[in-house]
Amino acid sequence: MFYETDKPHGLPRDPFKSCVVPRPIGWVTSLDATGRVNLAPFSFFNALASDPPIVVLGVGGMQPHGVKDTLGNCRATGEFVVNMATWDLREAMNLTSAGVPAEVDEMALAGLTPVPSRLVRPPRVAESPIHLECRVHMIVDLPCDDPRSYNAAIFGLVVGVHIDDAVLTADGLVDVLAIRPLARLGYMDYTSIESVFSMRRPSAAEALAKVR
Ligand SMILES: Cc1cc2nc3c(=O)[nH]c(=O)nc-3n(C[C@H](O)[C@H](O)[C@H](O)COP(=O)(O)O)c2cc1C
Numbered sequence: 001m002f003y004e005t006d007k008p009h010g011l012p013r014d015p016f017k018s019c020v021v022p023r024p025i026g027w028v029t030s031l032d033a034t035g036r037v038n039l040a041p042f043s044f045f046n047a048l049a050s051d052p053p054i055v056v057l058g059v060g061g062m063q064p065h066g067v068k069d070t071l072g073n074c075r076a077t078g079e080f081v082v083n084m085a086t087w088d089l090r091e092a093m094n095l096t097s098a099g100v101p102a103e104v105d106e107m108a109l110a111g112l113t114p115v116p117s118r119l120v121r122p123p124r125v126a127e128s129p130i131h132l133e134c135r136v137h138m139i140v141d142l143p144c145d146d147p148r149s150y151n152a153a154i155f156g157l158v159v160g161v162h163i164d165d166a167v168l169t170a171d172g173l174v175d176v177l178a179i180r181p182l183a184r185l186g187y188m189d190y191t192s193i194e195s196v197f198s199m200r201r202p203s204a205a206e207a208l209a210k211v212r
Contacts, residue, residue, distance in 0.1 A: 018186025043184035
Protein backbone atom coordinates (compact mmCIF):
# COMPACT_ATOMS: atom_id res chain seq x y z
CA MET A 1 0.00 0.00 0.00
CA PHE A 2 0.95 3.63 -0.32
CA TYR A 3 -0.71 6.66 1.22
CA GLU A 4 -0.12 10.38 1.08
CA THR A 5 0.02 11.68 4.64
CA ASP A 6 -2.53 14.44 4.03
CA LYS A 7 -5.08 11.88 2.79
CA PRO A 8 -6.85 8.93 4.55
CA HIS A 9 -4.61 5.81 4.88
CA GLY A 10 -7.60 3.43 5.12
CA LEU A 11 -6.10 1.39 7.98
CA PRO A 12 -7.89 0.99 11.33
CA ARG A 13 -5.06 2.83 13.17
CA ASP A 14 -2.48 5.37 12.02
CA PRO A 15 0.55 3.25 11.01
CA PHE A 16 3.18 6.03 11.05
CA LYS A 17 4.67 5.35 14.49
CA SER A 18 5.03 1.65 13.58
CA CYS A 19 7.10 2.64 10.56
CA VAL A 20 9.88 4.24 12.65
CA VAL A 21 10.75 1.62 15.26
CA PRO A 22 12.07 1.07 17.82
CA ARG A 23 12.27 4.60 19.20
CA PRO A 24 14.32 5.17 22.34
CA ILE A 25 12.50 6.84 25.20
CA GLY A 26 13.91 10.10 26.54
CA TRP A 27 12.58 10.26 30.09
CA VAL A 28 13.01 13.93 30.78
CA THR A 29 13.39 15.81 34.05
CA SER A 30 12.99 19.58 33.97
CA LEU A 31 12.21 22.42 36.39
CA ASP A 32 9.78 25.29 36.00
CA ALA A 33 10.81 28.87 36.73
CA THR A 34 9.88 28.40 40.42
CA GLY A 35 11.89 25.17 40.78
CA ARG A 36 9.06 22.61 40.60
CA VAL A 37 10.17 19.22 39.26
CA ASN A 38 8.63 17.69 36.12
CA LEU A 39 9.26 14.24 34.64
CA ALA A 40 7.77 12.88 31.39
CA PRO A 41 8.66 10.32 28.67
CA PHE A 42 9.22 11.23 25.01
CA SER A 43 9.72 8.67 22.25
CA PHE A 44 10.20 11.28 19.56
CA PHE A 45 13.70 11.30 20.96
CA ASN A 46 17.14 10.50 19.65
CA ALA A 47 20.82 11.39 19.56
CA LEU A 48 21.81 13.51 16.55
CA ALA A 49 25.54 14.04 16.98
CA SER A 50 28.33 12.85 19.23
CA ASP A 51 31.03 15.53 19.09
CA PRO A 52 29.60 17.35 20.94
CA PRO A 53 26.77 15.03 21.93
CA ILE A 54 23.38 16.45 20.89
CA VAL A 55 19.89 15.02 21.50
CA VAL A 56 16.46 16.04 20.22
CA LEU A 57 12.96 15.76 21.72
CA GLY A 58 9.76 16.12 19.70
CA VAL A 59 7.02 17.61 21.87
CA GLY A 60 3.52 17.66 20.44
CA GLY A 61 0.00 18.32 21.68
CA MET A 62 -1.29 20.30 24.60
CA GLN A 63 -2.11 19.83 28.27
CA PRO A 64 -5.38 21.34 29.56
CA HIS A 65 -3.25 24.16 31.06
CA GLY A 66 -1.27 24.92 27.86
CA VAL A 67 1.84 23.54 26.13
CA LYS A 68 3.42 20.47 27.71
CA ASP A 69 5.34 21.27 30.88
CA THR A 70 8.59 19.89 29.47
CA LEU A 71 8.45 22.40 26.60
CA GLY A 72 7.44 25.29 28.88
CA ASN A 73 10.19 24.41 31.35
CA CYS A 74 12.88 24.10 28.66
CA ARG A 75 11.85 27.51 27.35
CA ALA A 76 11.86 29.02 30.86
CA THR A 77 15.04 27.49 32.28
CA GLY A 78 17.08 26.15 29.33
CA GLU A 79 17.99 22.87 31.02
CA PHE A 80 16.82 19.25 31.17
CA VAL A 81 18.05 15.78 32.05
CA VAL A 82 17.40 12.63 30.00
CA ASN A 83 17.08 9.53 32.21
CA MET A 84 17.27 6.15 30.50
CA ALA A 85 13.99 4.23 30.74
CA THR A 86 14.52 0.52 31.39
CA TRP A 87 12.45 -2.66 31.58
CA ASP A 88 12.48 -2.47 35.40
CA LEU A 89 11.22 1.12 35.28
CA ARG A 90 8.49 0.56 32.66
CA GLU A 91 5.51 1.03 35.03
CA ALA A 92 7.02 4.13 36.65
CA MET A 93 7.85 5.58 33.22
CA ASN A 94 4.27 5.02 32.06
CA LEU A 95 2.85 6.64 35.20
CA THR A 96 4.86 9.80 34.55
CA SER A 97 3.17 10.22 31.15
CA ALA A 98 -0.19 11.11 32.73
CA GLY A 99 -1.33 14.64 31.92
CA VAL A 100 -1.37 15.83 35.52
CA PRO A 101 -1.46 19.56 36.48
CA ALA A 102 1.85 21.44 36.30
CA GLU A 103 2.17 21.60 40.10
CA VAL A 104 2.32 17.80 40.40
CA ASP A 105 5.87 16.36 40.69
CA GLU A 106 5.69 13.20 38.58
CA MET A 107 8.89 11.91 40.16
CA ALA A 108 7.18 11.84 43.56
CA LEU A 109 3.97 10.52 41.96
CA ALA A 110 5.85 7.49 40.61
CA GLY A 111 7.78 6.90 43.85
CA LEU A 112 11.12 7.74 42.21
CA THR A 113 14.13 9.23 43.99
CA PRO A 114 15.59 12.57 42.87
CA VAL A 115 19.37 12.98 42.99
CA PRO A 116 21.14 16.25 42.16
CA SER A 117 22.76 16.75 38.78
CA ARG A 118 26.30 18.13 38.53
CA LEU A 119 26.03 20.82 35.85
CA VAL A 120 22.31 21.58 35.51
CA ARG A 121 19.54 22.18 38.04
CA PRO A 122 16.92 19.51 37.15
CA PRO A 123 17.44 16.37 39.27
CA ARG A 124 18.17 12.90 37.94
CA VAL A 125 16.09 9.77 38.55
CA ALA A 126 18.26 7.69 40.91
CA GLU A 127 16.65 4.41 39.81
CA SER A 128 17.75 4.96 36.17
CA PRO A 129 21.27 3.75 35.27
CA ILE A 130 22.16 6.48 32.73
CA HIS A 131 21.54 10.24 32.80
CA LEU A 132 22.36 12.91 30.23
CA GLU A 133 22.60 16.43 31.64
CA CYS A 134 21.52 18.81 28.86
CA ARG A 135 21.44 22.52 28.10
CA VAL A 136 18.84 23.64 25.55
CA HIS A 137 20.64 24.52 22.32
CA MET A 138 17.58 25.55 20.32
CA ILE A 139 13.80 25.12 20.24
CA VAL A 140 12.27 24.95 16.79
CA ASP A 141 8.54 25.37 16.06
CA LEU A 142 7.32 22.58 13.76
CA PRO A 143 4.30 22.46 11.43
CA CYS A 144 1.10 21.39 13.19
CA ASP A 145 -2.08 20.26 11.39
CA ASP A 146 -4.32 21.13 14.36
CA PRO A 147 -4.55 24.90 14.86
CA ARG A 148 -5.40 24.34 18.57
CA SER A 149 -2.26 22.23 19.13
CA TYR A 150 1.48 22.71 18.91
CA ASN A 151 4.58 20.80 17.73
CA ALA A 152 8.15 21.69 18.63
CA ALA A 153 11.63 20.15 18.59
CA ILE A 154 13.94 20.77 21.54
CA PHE A 155 17.62 20.34 20.73
CA GLY A 156 19.82 19.71 23.75
CA LEU A 157 23.58 19.89 24.11
CA VAL A 158 24.65 17.05 26.40
CA VAL A 159 27.08 18.59 28.89
CA GLY A 160 27.43 15.68 31.34
CA VAL A 161 26.86 11.92 31.28
CA HIS A 162 26.32 9.69 34.33
CA ILE A 163 26.68 5.91 33.93
CA ASP A 164 26.07 3.64 36.92
CA ASP A 165 29.30 1.66 37.41
CA ALA A 166 27.14 -1.46 37.89
CA VAL A 167 26.19 -1.38 34.18
CA LEU A 168 29.78 -1.10 32.94
CA THR A 169 31.52 -4.34 31.97
CA ALA A 170 35.04 -5.15 33.15
CA ASP A 171 36.19 -3.79 29.74
CA GLY A 172 34.45 -0.47 30.40
CA LEU A 173 31.60 -1.00 27.93
CA VAL A 174 27.97 -0.12 28.63
CA ASP A 175 26.24 -3.45 29.28
CA VAL A 176 23.02 -2.93 27.32
CA LEU A 177 21.71 -6.42 28.07
CA ALA A 178 22.02 -5.77 31.81
CA ILE A 179 20.15 -2.47 31.44
CA ARG A 180 17.38 -3.67 29.09
CA PRO A 181 16.62 -0.20 27.68
CA LEU A 182 12.96 0.31 26.86
CA ALA A 183 11.89 1.46 23.40
CA ARG A 184 8.60 2.46 21.84
CA LEU A 185 6.89 0.76 18.92
CA GLY A 186 3.59 1.81 17.32
CA TYR A 187 0.16 1.71 18.96
CA MET A 188 0.52 0.83 22.70
CA ASP A 189 3.49 -1.47 22.04
CA TYR A 190 6.99 -1.44 23.48
CA THR A 191 10.13 -3.53 23.26
CA SER A 192 13.25 -3.84 25.38
CA ILE A 193 16.71 -4.79 24.18
CA GLU A 194 17.27 -8.49 24.83
CA SER A 195 19.81 -9.41 22.14
CA VAL A 196 22.80 -7.70 20.60
CA PHE A 197 24.95 -8.55 17.60
CA SER A 198 28.06 -6.85 16.23
CA MET A 199 29.20 -6.03 12.70
CA ARG A 200 32.51 -4.48 11.71
CA ARG A 201 32.17 -1.64 9.22
CA PRO A 202 33.89 -2.46 5.92
CA SER A 203 36.64 -0.22 4.60
CA ALA A 204 36.03 1.43 1.23
CA ALA A 205 38.51 -1.05 -0.32
CA GLU A 206 36.63 -4.05 1.13
CA ALA A 207 33.28 -2.72 -0.08
CA LEU A 208 34.60 -1.95 -3.58
CA ALA A 209 36.25 -5.40 -3.80
CA LYS A 210 32.74 -6.92 -3.72
CA VAL A 211 31.78 -5.27 -7.02
CA ARG A 212 35.07 -5.81 -8.88
C1 LIG B 1 6.36 5.94 26.03
C2 LIG B 1 5.77 7.30 25.81
C3 LIG B 1 6.32 8.12 24.86
C4 LIG B 1 5.82 9.40 24.64
N1 LIG B 1 6.39 10.18 23.68
C5 LIG B 1 5.96 11.46 23.49
C6 LIG B 1 6.61 12.28 22.53
O1 LIG B 1 7.55 11.89 21.86
N2 LIG B 1 6.15 13.56 22.40
C7 LIG B 1 5.11 14.03 23.15
O2 LIG B 1 4.75 15.20 23.00
N3 LIG B 1 4.49 13.25 24.09
C8 LIG B 1 4.90 11.99 24.27
N4 LIG B 1 4.30 11.19 25.21
C9 LIG B 1 3.25 11.77 26.06
C10 LIG B 1 3.85 12.62 27.18
O3 LIG B 1 4.68 11.84 28.02
C11 LIG B 1 2.69 13.20 28.02
O4 LIG B 1 1.93 14.08 27.20
C12 LIG B 1 3.16 13.90 29.27
O5 LIG B 1 2.01 14.20 30.06
C13 LIG B 1 3.89 15.19 28.99
O6 LIG B 1 4.24 15.71 30.25
P1 LIG B 1 4.61 17.21 30.56
O7 LIG B 1 3.40 18.07 30.27
O8 LIG B 1 4.92 17.12 32.02
O9 LIG B 1 5.79 17.60 29.72
C14 LIG B 1 4.75 9.89 25.42
C15 LIG B 1 4.16 9.05 26.39
C16 LIG B 1 4.67 7.76 26.58
C17 LIG B 1 4.07 6.86 27.62
